Amino acid sequence: MLSADEAADLIEAIASRQDRAAFANLFRHFAPRVKAFIMRGGTDAEAAQEVSQEALIMVWRKAASFDRSRASAATWIYTIARNKRIDLLRRGARPIDTEDWLVVYAPEEEDAGKSILVGQSYTRVKELLEGLPKDQLVVIQKAFFEDKTHTVIADEMKLPLGTVKSRIRLALRRLRQELEKDES
Amino acid sequence: MSRHPAPEELLLDYAAGALSDGPALALALHVALDPESRQTVDQLNAVGGALIEGEPEALLDDAALERALARVSKVMVEPRAVPSARRLGFEWAPPPLVPHLRPGMGWRRILGQFDEIRLDVPGDAYRVSLLRLEPGRGLPEHKHAGYEYTVCLQGGYTDATGSYSVGDFAVGPGGERHEPIADPGEPCIALIVVEKPIVLTGPWGRWLNPLVSRGIIGRGDVPALNV
Incomplete structure (x- = not known):
């Protein structure tokens, strides 16, 4: 098992030093779970594995945009997997860039954007x-x-x-x- | 003025990733402007996170990790993402809208009454437009055959259901007549996402509907028919 803090540490290790070992640990934990999650909706194993694989590669690419004070690793990875599912399974031949959601729009009042869920396991x-x-x-x-x-x-x-x-x-x-x- | 949030079932549709691109854009803009709805979406995303954490591990084929490691050795970790910069002339546009604003895009005057920018959003089930109304001006009275989603981005407007200001969300079910009027102050700008063509019910409609139904003017030529 991987605790929420450990998972966040791994993402930060990827962000700060392109840490491949950290990526491998994160992958071992999340890739099978994302695949299982995607399969729940009736997606076949092969397509679910592709969504999972692409989602984890996106985690690598976007690791520097992860902010542990805003969301847990699992929540962040969920949002990435959700968008990959849309791109790969639903949108089919017409992928558009869905990366903008990675940036949480910072409102003028700073505290308004702080999720009450960060501390939640x-x-x-x-x-x-x-x-x-x-x-x-x-x-x-x-x-x-x-x-x-x-x-x-x-x-x-x-x-x-x-x-x-x-x-x-x-x-x-x-x-x-x-x-x-x-x-x- | 009371706040008009998106209904929670739509926030769930959005967080679950179930919406088409047009409605998803409307929700993204609302969530960007409305801290309470954003918090609800954060909570729902955490539900998604919990569901993923709670999954038993599906079998991955053995080579999956090796393939992923081979891929990432060729992929740069990108610098921290920053919100899209505000676009000159579109300072009112929240960041999620900015990627949809293409160079050279400009307002088109419709029926001498309001301005429109039609956005190119994938999927043909929805028409996605920005509308701009001068204070005191309204849209032709109309009713909807399908759902309509509106997010106010600048100024405000009032119709029979209430007054809407920046960040407010309205969802119009089919069959209801309404006639929004822009409030005093700066021009009202809103994103409108419409599911199906609508039927005009006011004087404009009696004049235009037959032309549309006979194909003399296309629905695409008269955006008012779809707002």
Whole structure:
């Protein structure tokens, strides 16, 4: 296992000295997990492996843009993998540059951009997810794993759109309340 | 003035990467300008991170790491990314919009009433435009056949649903008539992403709709039809 701090150290080692050993450690931990995550949505193993491979290479390229005070390594890698999935699987022949999202737009008020989640371990978020009522959790998981909008999810689950929206809102409210409670 | 955030289910669609490019751009601009929505997206991204951390390890083929190491030996670690610089004449454009602003792009006057810049965003299901309205001017009254997403980027506007200022997000479901009017002050500039062609319902519409339906003027020629 790799702790959140260790993972952040590895990314910083890549940024500061192109550390190949650090990359190998990060790859061993995250590449198989990203691949498994991508496969959840029904993507075949080969394509999922390509997304995973390209995502980790992007981690190397963009390591200097990682800011451990803004996001955990896992969260940052998630956003990279998500965009690689869009580029490679959905957009197909028309890739466009999706790298701009790497730059979090710094607002005038400095503190506004500081995520309350930085101090959170993934286990805490995972625990909160597992504590959600099943019907709410299913909707959240479908969105992330299957890369589907809430409209499509409502359609597939044969649920009224309003029901799906309220499940999402209840789930987010719960997550937010708990995370803010942790923070204070 | 009360804040108009994007609905949470759309923030989830955005964080999950499920949106098409047009709506995703609208959300990116809103999130860039609205700290609370940005925090919600941060939280959702952390959910994505937790889901990845919680995955069992899928089998990677043995050579995967070696291939990756061979690749990175040829790839530079890039310097820290900085936000896109503001573009001259487009100082109101938040960084996520800047890459979409191409050299030579300029406002086009439409129906003598407002200005438009049509953006080239991949995917043909959406029309993506910047609109500029002088204070007190409005768009022709119209209703939508599909979804419409609006993000206010400069100034403000008011319609039957409320007053919108910089960073505010509006999502228009189909079938609702509305007629936004720019607030006093600097001209109102907004990004508008529209799913499907719309039907004009005001006096403009009675005049224009038949021309459009008979193909005398193309929908693309009259941006007002799609806003």
